[in-house]
Amino acid sequence: VTKGDGPKKQFSVEHIYQKKTQLEHILLRPDTYIGSVELVTQQMWVFDEGVGLNCRDVTFVPGLYKIFDEILVNAADNKQRDKNMSCIKVTIDVENNTISVWNNGKGIPVVEHKVEKVYVPALIFGQLLTSSNYDDNEKKVTGGRNGYGAKLCNIFSTKFTVETACREYKKLFKQTWTDNMGKAGEMKLKYFDGEDYTCVTFQPDLSKFKMKVLDKDIVALMSRRAYDIAGSTKDVKVFLNGQRLPVKGFRSYVDLYLKDKVDETGNALKVIHEEVNSRWEVCLTLSEKGFQQVSFVNSIATTKGGRHVDYVADQLVTKILDVVKKKNKNGVGVKPFQVKNHMWIFVNSLIENPTFDSQTKENMTLQAKNFGSTCKLSEKFIKGAVACGIVESILNWVKFKAQSQLNKKCSAVKHTKIKGVPKLDDANDAGSKNSLDCTLILTEGDSAKTLAVSGLGVVGRDKYGVFPLRGKMLNVREASHKQIMENAEINNIIKIVGLQYKKNYEDQESLKSLRYGKIMIMTDQDQDGSHIKGLLINFIHHNWPSLLKHNFLEEFITPIIKVSKNKEEISFYSIPEFEEWKSSTQNYNSWKIKYYKGLGTSTSKEAKEYFADMARHRIGFKYSGPEDDAAITLAFSKKKVEERKEWLTNFMEDRRQRKLHGLPEEYLYGKNTSCLTYNDFINKELVLFSNSDNERSIPSLVDGLKPGQRKVLFTCFKRNDKREVKVAQLAGSVAEMSSYHHGEASLMMTIINLAQNFVGSNNLNLLQPIGQFGTRLHGGKDSASPRYIFTMLSPLARLLFPPVDDNVLKFLYDDNQRVEPEWYIPIIPMVLINGAEGIGTGWSCKIPNFDIREVVNNIRRLMDGEEPLPMLPSYKNFKGTIDELGPNQYVISGEVSILDSTTIEITELPVRTWTQTYKEQVLEPMLNGTEKTPPLITDYKEYHTDTTVKFIVKMTEGKLAEANAVGLHKVFKLQTSLTCNSMVLFDHVGFLKKYDSPQDILREFxxxxxxxYSLRKEWLVGMLGAESAKLSSQARFILEKIDGKIVIENKPKKELIQVLIQRGYESDPVKAWKESQNKEEEEEQEEGSDKESAAATGPDFNYLLNMPLWYLTKEKKDELCKQRDNKEKELENLKCKSASDLWKEDLAVFVEELDAVEAKQMQDEMAGCVGKPLKGKGGKPKVKKAQLPEVMPSTHGVRVVPQITAEMKAEAEKKTKRKIK
Known part of the structure; x- marks a missing residue:
């Protein structure tokens, strides 16, 4: 309604509501039928004379293009009706505004329609809503569908002529319509006996399209459609304006699009082509302009694609994405649509009864399940697709995108003040004209920052900034793009220093953009500190190698040990340097020794002293050439795993040789050290971290323990608790007694792991789990807080590690304190009993558990000179089976039974498949189904305990039968493989060694x-001899005192000692023997011992002179004589025994106790005591059965035997061969 002062125009009801004929409606509303009749401009592929196929902006009327296309598609459709059709001729006469399309092959039946009383050609070309395509039950692969097609061309033409010859009816039909199908001309029929053909000639009504002439753009578009038909219609020659088009099939048609196209390297694009079947033909090449597609459905050009294109593209995207992910593990995440953006797909398809979202038929909408055919691309095509350049293009794009994202993190502008970096103490001159004189001190944590800030009081804040690092930096060489982008530490360092990714800092001028001219690393002087230094060097070297040439990096070293005497003080910056001083200094024990475990040990006063003597503490890193680059890459590149193994092996061998020859270890920070090459740092300092990383992660063959576990055991042996102790308290005790330098949380977990005894953990737990130490429900992760659970040594621990063996072990020293031995020596190889897992630097270790009694029996066989029997992995209380697939390859099977035709019962899961995890990851998806898989089971019930498994699973009879045919173990994921190809352990000399089988480990042990055992025997013989001699001397001394041969009353001690020497008494035999063994005695001296007098007088007779007065009694004298005789007898017995005899005795005692312990465990498991045990008849506690029948396996179930298929064995063999390569 328009607003105005004039009277409103009134329309009659008849004018407002009008009924139009179909023909009138089409002419009034053409966009509903043929698309827009207005000029539009869009990018399209066209054929230009002299240029060929090219993509350019085209201004055309979609409606005009559509009516031409309808006639052309009709001609192509005829190929589906008559396979003998071989030619289509298209003529576009611009001058006369006339277009004709001629095709041979079966013509339109020239016969009168019995119902409509009209000849068929006149009916289908001149009457609306008539078509041969209305029967949807008939599956057709033609372009026509809605019954409008050719009539629309007739309606929008001033003249429209149809000529068709039909040999079957011996007639030639010709008729012309004019005035937009308003007037039908006279129908002409002639006798005809030649080859069938059909020709449609029309003059489009250009006024309806607001045009005056067929312009260059519309002709170029129509010409391209002629090429489309030549490419998409098999075995048909296509002529355009009398010239045969040079297209022989779909593959040569695709080449028209690619004639001048090249990839990023300038090479012609590779085209992968496959004629999948009679209905599908696909080509693929690389696209550099986003996703492109050229596709046909039944000769219709689907310029907007559709589901047929998605159907093909999705198959390719999935396969290509898998390859990209493997090659781009650390790059920017790639999504399917991004893979698609690098693809150019050509699809020629025949689809039954296709549907489109409009009459213009640019987008095919039929669902894939209704296509009437499938297009399964072959492996050869997929391989070609992967190799045609698309993968490389995606990876290049990934690099570009990663770089763009990284560049956003950097600032190209140098700022004097920066915001948003917490804990940064910026140098006052950072970012100014003097910025190159500034040094950024990166410290290991906040406490080290405090130390550095204390030191800045000496050197000032203008030229020095401080920033604390939180833990260890990322290894950027192997990190993913996402990790680098999200790493606050790295982003902060870049921001503080003013670094820019990909910038080359070769010349001095380029350095002026930085806020700091140097980075100084200040870490603890331990191996973890070395690793932090290495990671920072790696970060700079990986991104800006040119900076290393400018001596950009420095380190600030602090003493690791200080010794002082009177007012003299000496600092040592490495342990070997200190050891060297110790060996060259007499009475070094008279010096006060202080160990500095971290920067936090130093006081503020000491910090100022360090910074005051900057020349001693500031060590520059100096670039010495390609060997530095090689060393850094060796230490941090994932590709250098084998070289790293060799590097560490050489280091271990060198260290071993130095020990053997009594040579000191190498050290870096001597008194005159002012700079250091990167090569020296990696090979002499960082190698120590890598080696200690292996020592912490990989156990010893001898005792099967890692250092943390050994420290726990050492502390427990030393405490010798007869009562339980809290785990948290024991952890504190371990840290104190064994100089444990890492976090107590990891120590508490070590204690818990040593005490765990559920299926899949330890076969023989050395500590007792008193409380909730975790169960198989959650794989031990359900243990209670260390504050609430208790532990103590297992009764088997000291039988496995006999105390007498401690005397022949080599104990270590830390902080001048005697700690655990380099290894204990148990009576059986514990590494086979409890297994081992660990990942170090260059090496990893995985050894399964083996049965205790099998190991014991094999040891006995070896003692008897027999070969050990092969052993399969074995886990305590595991009720499933373990079968060998190949060398060191096993399959672990759970237990499943069939209860009836719809019910199965699972009563055991594979080792280390935890009950809760299995429920969530296997049974839940089977119950509810996933996007890709329908539900398999209808219900399940749980009847587990903390030690047993029981699932009752319901499913339909059909599904159970299917699952049983495939194999229930396979369907329900009740089989897992176990590969033991990395049985790597430290041998007894501290050398990493790979073992091929458990028998090899057993033999070496x-x-x-x-x-x-021989050393133990030697030690015992000596010790018993010394003890016997001591007791003899004591007994003789008492007798001579009683007889008055020796008088001690009221005599000086010196005189007494002389009397004893004259009478032939020995100096303390036990002490003398121990000294001869070079063992440091740690026993507490008895009260009243007079060390000084013993030291002053030379020989030690305190063992006689310090005896209490009551030793003179007859009883004590007789007791000493008896003890002496017993010792002599014991000594004689010992001398008669071989090392094997001693071992057999230990094994017998151990196995007897093991039987008793396991019997008690079984009793505890089978019965639960109610309240306090009440004495019943016979004095035994009354117990109540705790096991309900529902938790036990059903008695009527039929056990399903696990299948070990030939396929599984073949796969295991393949793995072995791959490993050998």
Missing amino acids: FELRLRY
Whole structure:
């Protein structure tokens, strides 16, 4: 309604509501039928004379293009009706505004329609809503569908002529319509006996399209459609304006699009082509302009694609994405649509009864399940697709995108003040004209920052900034793009220093953009500190190698040990340097020794002293050439795993040789050290971290323990608790007694792990779990807080590690304190009993558990000179089976039974498949189904305890039968593989060694243990001899005192000692023997011992002179004589025994106790005591059965035997061969 002062125009009801004929409606509303009749401009592929196929902006009327296309598609459709059709001729006469399309092949039946009383050609070309395509039950692969097609061309033409010859009816039909199908001309029929053909000639009504002439753009578009038909219609020659088009099939048609196209390297694009079947033909090449597609459905050009294109593209995207992910593990995440953006797909398809979202038929909407055919691309095509350049293009794009994202994190502008970096103490001159004189001190944590800030009081704040690092930096060489982008530490350092990714800092001028001219690393002087230094060097070297040439990096070293005497003080910056001083200094014990475990140990006063003597503490890193680059890459590149193994092996061998020859270890920070090459840092300092990382992660063959576990055991042996102790308290005790330098949380977990005894943990737990130490429900992660659970040594622990063996072990020293031995020597190889897992630097270790009694029996066989029997992995209380697939390859099977035709019962899961995890990851998806898989089971019930498993699973009879045919173990994921190809352990000399089988481990352990039984025997013989001599002397002394041969009353001690020497008494035999063994005695001296007098007088007779007065009694004298005789007898017995005899005795005692312990465990498991045990008849506690029948396996179930298929064995063999390569 328009607003105005004039009278409103009134329309009659008849004018407002009008009924139009179909023909009138089409002419009034053409966009509903043929698309827009207005000029539009859009990018399209066209054929230009002299240029060929090209994509450019085209101004055309979609409606005009559409009516031409309808006639052309009709001609192509005829190929589906008559396979003998071989030619289409298209003529576009611009001058006369006339277009004709001629095709041979079966013509339109020239016969009168019995119902409509009209000849068929006149009916289908001149009457609306008539078509041969209305029967949807008939599956057709033609372009026509809605019954409008050719009539629309007739309606929008001033003249429209149809000529068709039909040999079957011996007639030639011709008729012309004019005035937009308003007037039908006279129908002409002639006798005809030649080859069938059809020709449609029309003059489009250009006024309806607001045009005056067929312009260059519309002709170029129509010409391209002629090429489309030549490419998409098999075995048909296409002529355009009398010239045959040079297209022989779909593959040569695709080449028209690619004639001048090249990839990023300038090479012609590779085209992968496959004629999948008679209905599908696909080509693929690389696209540099986003996703492109050229596709046909039944000769219709679907310029907007559709589901047929998605159907093909999705198959390719999935396969290509898998390859990209493997090659781009650390790059920017790639999504399917991004893979698609690098693809150019050509699809020629025949689809039954296709549907479109409009009459213009640019987008095909039929669902794939209704296509009437499938297009399964072959492996050869997929391989070609992967190799045609698309993957490389995606990876290049990934690099570009990663770089763009990283560049956003950097600032190209140098700022004097920066915001948003917490804990930064910026240098006052940072970012100014003097910025190159500034040094950024990066410290290991906040406490080290405090130390540095204390030191800045000496050197000032203008030239020095301080920033604390939180823990260890990322290894950027192996980190993913996402990790680098999200790493606050790295982003902060870049921001503080003013670094820019990809910038080359070769010349001095380029350095002026930085806020700091140097980075100084200040870490603890331990191996973890070395690792932090290495990671920072790696970060700079990986991104800006040119900076290393400018001596950009420095380190600030602090003493690791200080010794002082009177007012003299000496600082040491490495342990070997201190050891060297110790060996060259007499009475070094008279010096006060202080260990500095971290920067936090130093006081503020000491910090000022360090910074005051900057020349001693500031060590510059100096670039010495390609060997530096190689060393850094060796230490941090994932590709250098084998070289790293060799590097560490050489280091261990060198260290071993130095020990053997009594040579000191190498050290870096001597008194005159002012700079250091990167090569020296990596090979002499960082290697120590890598080696200690292996020592912490990989156990020893001898005792099967890692250092943390050994420290726990050492503390428990030393405490010798007869009562339980809280885990948290024991952890504190371990840290104190064994100089444990890491976090107590990891120590508490070590204690918990040593005490766990559920299926899949330890076969023999050395500590007792008193409280909730975790169960198989959650794989031990359900343990209670260390504050609430208790532990103590297992009764088997000291039988496995006999105390007498401690005397022949080599104990270590830390902080001048005697701590655990380099390894204990148990009576059986514990590494086989409890297994081992660990990942170090260059090496990893995985050894399964083995049965205790099998190991014991094999040791006995070796003692008897027999070969050990092969052993399969074995886990205590595991009720499933373990079968061998190949060398060191096993399959672990759970237990499943069939209860009836719809019910199965699972009563055991594979080792280390935890009950809760299995429920959530296997049974839940089977119950509810996923996007890709329908539900398999209808219900499940749980009847587990903390030690047993029981699932009752319901499913339909059909599904159970199917699952049983495939194999229930396979369907329900009740089989897992176990591969033991990395049985790597430290041998007894501290050398990493790979073992091929558990028998190899057993043999090496056997030889060493037997040697140590001999050493034990030697030690015992000496010790018993000394003790016997001591008791003899004491008994003789008492007798001579009683007889009055020796008088001690009222005589000086010196005189007494002389009397004892004259009478032939020995100096303390036990003490003398121990000194001869070079063992440091740690026993507390008895009260009243007079060390000074013993030291002053030379020989030690305190063992006689310090005896209490009551030793003179007859009883004590007789007791000493008896003890002496017992010792002599014991000594004689010992001398008669071989090392094997001693071992057999230990094994017998151990196995007897093991039987008793396991019997008690079984009793505790089978019965639960109610309240306090009440004495019943016979004095036994009354117990109530705790096991309900529902938790036990059903008695009527039929056990399903696990299948070990040939396929599984073949796969295991493949793995072995891959490993050998």
